[in-house]
Amino acid sequence: MSERAGVQFYRKEIELTGAVRLGLDLLFLCTVFFQARGALLGEIFPFGPAAVVAVAGRRPRLLWPAVAIATTGAWFGNPGTIYTSAFLYLLLGVIFSIYPVLRKAGVLTQGTVAPAAVILVKGLSLTFSQPSFYGWVQIIFEALLSWGLSCAFLHAAVTSRHEERYLGVGLFLLGVLLGFQGLHLFDLSLQGTISRYIILLAALAGGPGAGAAAGAAVGFLPSLAQIVPPALAGLLAFAGLIAGSLKTMGKVGVVGGFLLAHLLLANYFLGQDNVLTALKEGVVVALALMMTPSTLINNIERYFAPPAIVPAGSSGYGRHEALKTALKGMARSLKFTGFAESPEVTVRQVAGATCRGCPAGKVCWELEGMQMLTLLQDLLQKGDHGTLTSADIPEWLASRCGRTRELLAALTHEAVKLKGLAAENALADWLANTFDTLASLITTGVEEGEAEEQRLKLVVGTATIPRYQADVCGDTFMSAKLEAEKQLLVLADGMGAGREAAEMSATTVELVRDLLAAGFPPDKTLQALNMILLLRATREAFTTCDVALINCCTGAAEFYKLGACPTFILRDGTVKTCGSPSLPAGILEEIRIEPVYEELQEGDLLVMVSDGVLEAHREINEKEKWLVKALQRAGEGRPQEIADRLLKQARALANGRPRDDMAIIVARIERIGV
Template sequence: MGKVDQSIIEPVQNVDIEHTRVELSKGIRSIYSKLEWLFVEKGVALFVIGFLLGRALILSHLTPFALPFFASVYIIRREKSPIALMGLLAGALTLSIPSISYTFVSAVLFLLTYRLSQKYHKNNVRVVAFYVFFTVMAAKLGFDYIQQGQALTIYNGVMAVIEASLAFLLTYIFIQSVPLVTVQRRRKSLKTEEVVSLIILLASIMTGTIGWSVYNLSVEHVLSRYLVLLFSFIAGATVGSTVGVVTGLVFSLANVSSFYQMSLLAFSGLLGGLMKEGKKFGAAIGLLIATLLMGMYGDTDTVITKTLYESGVAILLLFLTPQSLTSKIARHIPGTAEYQQDQQGYMRRVRDVTANRVTQFSSVFQALSNSFQQIEDRFEEEEDKEFDYFLSNVTEKTCQTCFKKDQCWARNFDKTYNLMKEVMTEYDQGRVPLSPRLAREVEKHCTREKKLKDTIYQELTFYQANLKLKKQVQESRKLVADQLLGVSEVMGNFAKEIQRERENHHIQEEQILASIGEFGIEIENIEIYNLEQGNVDIDMTMPYCGGHGQGEKLIAPMLSDILGENIVVQKEECAQFPNGQCHVTFQSAKKFVVDTGASHAAKGGGLVSGDSYSMIELGRGKYAVAISDGMGNGERAHYESNETLRLLKKILESGIEEQVAIKSINSILSLRTNDEIFSTLDLAMIDLQNASSRFLKIGSTPSFIKRGDKILKVEASNLPMGMLQQDFDVDVVSEQLKAGDLLIMMSDGAFEGPKHVENYDLWMKRKIKELETDDPQEVADILMEEVIRSSSGLIEDDMTIVVSKIKHNIPKWSSIPMQKSKTKDKIS
């Protein structure tokens, strides 16, 4: 026999193992679903809980758990209340005959009083605790009177008040916790009050096991320690110690001899939660340590041995608990990793739904834009059709009654058609009378040549008016299409930003904390949202710094060295009191900054100028400089120019592209009023990352760039804004700026101010070249003074000069060199 190839056997074995694992997982899920159906849907869990609560005692003879549990089930799931009552009666029967009688009578008395007075109250949940209080009070005093056969004592009254008060409180607790164990499809997250209520319910249930033992091991001790172990392993030290304290407190009330158990459970919950990073082994070690320490309070070694055995059984139950069950419980408890994952999944679903909805709206605007664009493409066909209508009207008034109609239109259609078209074309061009050649041809071809020429001349006015109207409609449609397309792009980009999830940077956060901690700077919390080069975004929370600028002077330079780029403080919120916290946001600094200076003067030295200017820093790392010159002078011109810049700022901040923004403003200004009030716009968009710039000039004068001894001229030819009846195309001029460049923009009043100058360009270039300063404000003031002085001190028009200087962004504080380590490359 030859050897079998192992490479063939191993894949087959792996497939069989995987198939077995899948089948086993399906079988476990099937069993789990059947058990859940049996216990939750069929009410077996209510019967078991009722049985244990029915025999649970407080102070050896008080039973405050039975009626609150029955009332809660009756209010929440009325159809399951008989099952809960049967469980309570069965548990009370294990105590004594008077106990089952007391439980039955209290339940019946509660039902009678509640049903008889139900029509007088609306909020069942709020008033049910009061019914429970008075029912327990009456039932307790009645049974004490019957059992004693004599007058009641003060002791009986006090004990009745205590039991009724406990029942009152337990009713509110059970109303919050019963739905957690009876309703199968409940909400995922639990409030802190609900978690505590659930713990109290579980501890109350376990008091029903007091007195039970297996192999001389106390069942209540094993179950209570298992409960503490389970919650400390799932939720950590806070919840684990809380479970221990609450469970131990309930046990100590049920049995005074179990008071020391509260210390053991609380201490084990604390240690187990602190050691939860070691998984189940860590939680188990925490319980063993607490058991050894607290077991030393016993009188003999037997007590320690028994306690260790009980803790060992609880640890065994923890290891037998399936991972699926612990994960399912963890998803309901705030603060756990599973809970955070569920919350993140929910937020991710909400984000995806929102992004999809925004994308759908973007598609709608895209479709509307395409629809308007298709209408625009059919304009030429409509123009030809309009010419056919024109000829129809002419022939109806001239050729319809002519005896040569058939000869002209049936036999010589092309010649007649072209001849009439030539006549219309010459009239349209203003040739009245017609050219001699065309006049002879018309006279030779048509017997009614005078009437034909007069009719064409008259109908031409209506034809031109219709064409002009349709052209305006076509331009409006094109403008609407561009605006819809711009909105579609903005919404599409917004949808992409929504879908950008915060990346997981836990490792980098720890590395940055460790690096900064080496300098003795305390950081309480750090959140990294982005580490992309040029787009870093980090939030930090630190103790009160006393307003000394610790973030700007120390942490930002450290981050600059760690991340390998210039980091600055974008936002800082310092506490107003010494024990508060400071919240600082660090972001990447822009590679370039823009310093601006402006100088302006109104016509005749007035106070109100028709020019307006604005410097706008946009959130996408762009800087906009704009000048608008309203038509004329005075308040009306100032209003028009200022309104243009206001609209421009709002639209640019929304993210719409510059050309679409300007066309939108043009349509708004032109449709807002019937007056022929226009305004110019000179816009420069500067990218602060690479200093590239885009110039959009609408009816404005040239701009100049001073780069050392060179003077560059930037110009474009566009009509002023507000002229909707004309074709409105925005010419964009791109220029690459450099550090040290001066960008000089001005209105027509400043550019054309010197009246004795024949060539404004050469004169302005010479004045700019002669400048001996590069300060933007000084340059603006000097140029304004030169223009006014060259005009003999007269200001004949509104003048505005805006100067921008491009500079490298030099950090205020140099980077602090950190220790070179292997982790630095990972962070950067």
């Protein structure tokens, strides 16, 4: 069961002008050129077909330019087989042009086109030239690799799981780097230079672990292209480790650590003849890193550093402390009106980047997580009015934290960047101060009572995707434990799309979680949420809210909806919908809340979706029917697999161009111990 108490964090929205989009298309086609040129052991070329299939499936308007570019890359990579390669890429282009339905098919179906074309074209070529057992083994091996790479590339473009996205992007970069094999500029190897630049970026963004991992990965590249000793991997891994260890000193520290490690070990690993060349490459990439914009490095750093996760039901986090946190959260929501991001989202990102690798991190974020979260949000609010100093750090944290300077600098930077607008509504300002005062008057108490025996658990899967040509998903979801026996699922959809919608929905799920954890009844929680959204909005803004509360002792479930889609329950092949008509939060002062009660059983599948999923079907009468049919075919699959499959089908119904953000929560009720 997922016990994440955090929200689905989002990335900054990127405004894509026509010129920027054209530049990205050209850059992507350049990568196809090097993919087609890249070879394993000098004679296996699986990356080119996989890249063309990925273009056909995800960016079909670039299909024929990609075919031409891949053919050119094959000619530069292996001129002896240019006719076979050209016919192979031409066949792939013709197949996807004649059968456009393939563009809407699943990843496995699309990926199978690559190995089929490789076996057909290269098999016929081998049959008419010099048939041999080794030749057929080579063709089959190349076909299998092209199939795996095609699936990885296609899946990385739509998956909501970071691990799968990292794998796909990593394999894609591997093919690009292999395409630079043998290319030189002023006696410098382009492959070696670019590889070292990637190591420095990883070390600066992710620290010693990321630097060492990047060094080990790119160090094995030459041994993939030809049979050579992989000794370079050890050198680059050590250099990345040393460079990442000096991350706190910025670019100068990372570059200095990398060059120092290079100088110490290059003579031992590479020999005297290659030391000078390796150091030249190191100097070139050092200069390139110094000229790299800080914006790019910050984005990569956030990509490497996921936010700290704090369990909502942590031991010792009692009802009184939860109530205090909820009041402070409501106060912050009103005081931070106009900020570009939710304060909780911001401090989690700061903590993820600053506290990574700290020996005291386990104590701070696992034992005192809620206390840390509250303190950092208070410091962020204080930083909005001036620079933070060491005097702002309480003694209990200053006594063990060795990174207070970096932490204060990061919070001050975020506070200035997310400069808040003063609350225009005097009532909102008064309520914020009142909530703060009430929170300060509450002392932590000891709760008594014997908890019931928990016999059920929830296994949760989630999937999300922004609308077409948007980089920020406006839908936010959460799965969290409120008490020993209560499980919360909440899904919010902010008005519109982009950063403002994401900020509004993130605030919604945070407030719902805090108020319910503090003991507020669900109806009072949603009424308070509605009023706070009305007060904090500087213009018309609203959000839907879909709440499910499941008692894991009895199976009793409560559903509360504010403008949200129905909830779907699959049991023994039959799908039941649960919903109630209501308006979103933040529109009217008085809202009607009508809960729906259900008794869940072991094996039931619970599905919550945002309206972008249902509206993927253009027919009004089919909006719910298609999802019901899809669930009936789901069978006994894992919740994460079902969530990914539903999202993939919704995206296909929208012709690969979702008109609205999409988010899905799938939860299966299981018996504990099974």
